Amino acid sequence: MKAYAGKILEVDLTTRKFSHIDTKKYAKDFLGGRGLGVKVLYDSVGPQTNPFSGNNVLICSNGPLSGTSAPGSSRTHFTFKSPLTGIYGYSNAGGHFAAELKYAGFDAIVVKGKSEKPCYLYVHDDVAEIKDASAYWGETTFSAGDKIMKDLGERYAQIFAIGQAGENLVRISSIISVGNFTEGKAAARCGGGAVMGSKKLKAIVTIGTKPVEVAEPEKFQAEVDDMIETLKSDKGSAETAPMFGTSFLVRSLGANGALVTHNFQLGKFEFEEAISGEEMREKYLWKAQGCYGCWNRCCRYVVIRSGPFKGFAGKGPEFETLSMMGSNVGVGRLDAIIKANELADAYGIDTISGGSVIGFAMELYQRGILTKEEVGGLDLRWGNYETVLELIRQIAFKEGLGKILGEGVKIASEIIGRGSEKYAMHTKGLEHIGGDPRGQTGFTLGYVTAPRGADHLGALPVFEYIGKPEEGIKFFGSAEAANRFGVKGKGRLVKWQEELMAIEDSLGTCKTHYSHFSSTFTKILKLGFEKQSRLFSLATGIELSPSQLQKIGERIVNLERAFNVREGITRKDDSLPERFLKEPFKEGGSAGRVVNLEPMLDEYYEARNWDIRTGIPKREKLLELGLDFVVDEIRAPA
Numbered sequence: 001m002k003a004y005a006g007k008i009l010e011v012d013l014t015t016r017k018f019s020h021i022d023t024k025k026y027a028k029d030f031l032g033g034r035g036l037g038v039k040v041l042y043d044s045v046g047p048q049t050n051p052f053s054g055n056n057v058l059i060c061s062n063g064p065l066s067g068t069s070a071p072g073s074s075r076t077h078f079t080f081k082s083p084l085t086g087i088y089g090y091s092n093a094g095g096h097f098a099a100e101l102k103y104a105g106f107d108a109i110v111v112k113g114k115s116e117k118p119c120y121l122y123v124h125d126d127v128a129e130i131k132d133a134s135a136y137w138g139e140t141t142f143s144a145g146d147k148i149m150k151d152l153g154e155r156y157a158q159i160f161a162i163g164q165a166g167e168n169l170v171r172i173s174s175i176i177s178v179g180n181f182t183e184g185k186a187a188a189r190c191g192g193g194a195v196m197g198s199k200k201l202k203a204i205v206t207i208g209t210k211p212v213e214v215a216e217p218e219k220f221q222a223e224v225d226d227m228i229e230t231l232k233s234d235k236g237s238a239e240t241a242p243m244f245g246t247s248f249l250v251r252s253l254g255a256n257g258a259l260v261t262h263n264f265q266l267g268k269f270e271f272e273e274a275i276s277g278e279e280m281r282e283k284y285l286w287k288a289q290g291c292y293g294c295w296n297r298c299c300r301y302v303v304i305r306s307g308p309f310k311g312f313a314g315k316g317p318e319f320e321t322l323s324m325m326g327s328n329v330g331v332g333r334l335d336a337i338i339k340a341n342e343l344a345d346a347y348g349i350d351t352i353s354g355g356s357v358i359g360f361a362m363e364l365y366q367r368g369i370l371t372k373e374e375v376g377g378l379d380l381r382w383g384n385y386e387t388v389l390e391l392i393r394q395i396a397f398k399e400g401l402g403k404i405l406g407e408g409v410k411i412a413s414e415i416i417g418r419g420s421e422k423y424a425m426h427t428k429g430l431e432h433i434g435g436d437p438r439g440q441t442g443f444t445l446g447y448v449t450a451p452r453g454a455d456h457l458g459a460l461p462v463f464e465y466i467g468k469p470e471e472g473i474k475f476f477g478s479a480e481a482a483n484r485f486g487v488k489g490k491g492r493l494v495k496w497q498e499e500l501m502a503i504e505d506s507l508g509t510c511k512t513h514y515s516h517f518s519s520t521f522t523k524i525l526k527l528g529f530e531k532q533s534r535l536f537s538l539a540t541g542i543e544l545s546p547s548q549l550q551k552i553g554e555r556i557v558n559l560e561r562a563f564n565v566r567e568g569i570t571r572k573d574d575s576l577p578e579r580f581l582k583e584p585f586k587e588g589g590s591a592g593r594v595v596n597l598e599p600m601l602d603e604y605y606e607a608r609n610w611d612i613r614t615g616i617p618k619r620e621k622l623l624e625l626g627l628d629f630v631v632d633e634i635r636a637p638a
Contacts, residue, residue: 063508258439271332323434324355
């Protein structure tokens with residue numbers, strides 16, 4: 001079995017023992033990455049397990065294409081039971097770690113138990129060590145990474161670390177890449193940093209020299225070259241990505257009236273141009289940079305040359321930070337958003353959830369539900385960037401209002417009460433992102449059905465923006481599938497996209513290379529899963545047809561749903577905050593719109609062969625996918 005390292009490292013921090021698992025156990029049915037992660041999690045973590053207990057596991061996995069020349073083969077996947085939502089959780093980040101872990105001899109690391117004292121895991125050329133991290137506990141992610149590399153004498157080690165937020169079990173804490181080349185890549189969502197903190201695991205460090213061999217080198221490279229030519233010919237990949245990264249979405253969503261503003265009260269921001277990708281490129285951009293195997297270079301490195309944050313040079317914010325730490329909280333200056341991004345990465349805080357909880361608090365202040373006396377004298381008026389920066393610090397250290405906000409908007413609203421629940425923008429406990437649901441119905445259905453909560457990447461149905469009506473009819477049964485306000489066809493579209501995204505995450509590839517831009521997406525739409533199946537088969541020597549590969553994507557999605565059903569999730573939880581269902585915008589490109597969710601959900605459940613009343617996968621579907629082991633556990637309907 002080529003391309004794979006061939007083994008999975010299992011670490012028990014309680015007993016401080018190591019063992020190996022043969023990757024073949026998972027490869028053909030679940031590939032790697034996300035697929036491997038959900039299978040291990042389902043088998044290892046029973047229902048009602050406390051996410052902060054030693055019985056929760058943290059799975060860090062790469063994919064079969066990691067470490068090869070496949071474009072965008074840069075993604076590392078973390079899987080765990082989420083302390084934020086209490087259900088299935090995962091985070092995915094770019095950088096160089098995934099390839100380095102493969103070079104070190106492993107396809108995944110499964111971390112069990114708890115350490116009595118701070119530690120970090122050091123993995124290098126088939127060897128794993130648990131090392132003392134007492135000297136780094138209490139440090140930021142960046143500081144800890146620098147000191148670990150210096151103490152190990154390994155300048156090029158790749159590291160994922162937590163900051164003070166993860167150490168303090170903040171439920172919206174993230175895991176941050178702090179190795180050389182790609183510092184600041186965030187595995188941010190669902191509170192994985194707090195899972196590491198509960199295990200007293202400060203960092204995972206890897207470096208290796210072992211080669212990665214593919215089964216058919218010449219044919220594999222020919223497929224790679226074809227993919228590269230497609231990327232070069234696409235304006236989005238060749239021009240927009242290196243020029244703006246994801247920051248181009250500020251102006252784009254603003255034009256569509258779907259740029260989240262003032263905690264989702266508006267879809268248009270008055271200072272939109274001041275925080276746009278164009279403004280960042282003109283006044284702050286230092287250089288564009290890519291992850292391992294990247295042809296898009298969407299990472300921003302920026303310099304602040306004047307003002308209160310003069311002298312900063314480092315990673316710049318992506319769209320989600322620009323929106324959630326910008327328009328969502330009313331901050332209309334880029335230098336302040338850049339600083340917020342730096343602090344969040346240093347402390348290890350998800351900027352989406354962080355911006356959401358701060359916007360939530362500001363709306364409560366606006367409406368008189370929170371008073372200045374209750375929040376320690378903070379001025380929570382929209383646009384006060386100094387308050388935003390202070391709240392990021394308070395969240396990390398569980399101080400003042402930050403102690404409540406760090407629990408996430410769902411739990412925070414339950415603590416505050418007084419009708420605040422109405423203003424907590426989440427699905428299944430995970431905060432919504434910077435694209436407003438009222439302006440993009442396909443994305444909205446994806447938010448609702450995604451296994452980890454309000455997730456834009458679980459489906460990423462870009463077709464509703466770049467597709468053609470005739471393609472909508474051909475592939476998804478309705479021309480409306482190619483309309484961002486359409487309803488018909490969106491259930492079938494989201495089903496197909498979810499399976500495609502599950503494959504991307506399991507192969508270890510970046511979505512921007514394979515399904516984000518017009519040319520690459522059109523190619524995949526017309527060929528089905530053919531490109532990914534050829535890359536996988538030529539790399540590994542395991543023959544999988546496009547239909548077989550898509551079936552693996554479907555298997556992964558269904559097992560994720562089964563995990564959540566086992567935790568009590570049903571159709572009632574596939575929902576949206578009332579604001580999106582009953583409060584239309586008064587102006588902008590999405591004026592007058594609300595989300596017509598139920599017909600899309602019906603179509604989606606029918607396409608998936610899930611029970612339309614409960615949203616539970618049917619017995620025949622689970623048996624078809626080889627998931628017979630979950631049928632009785634979730635009481636699958638006939």
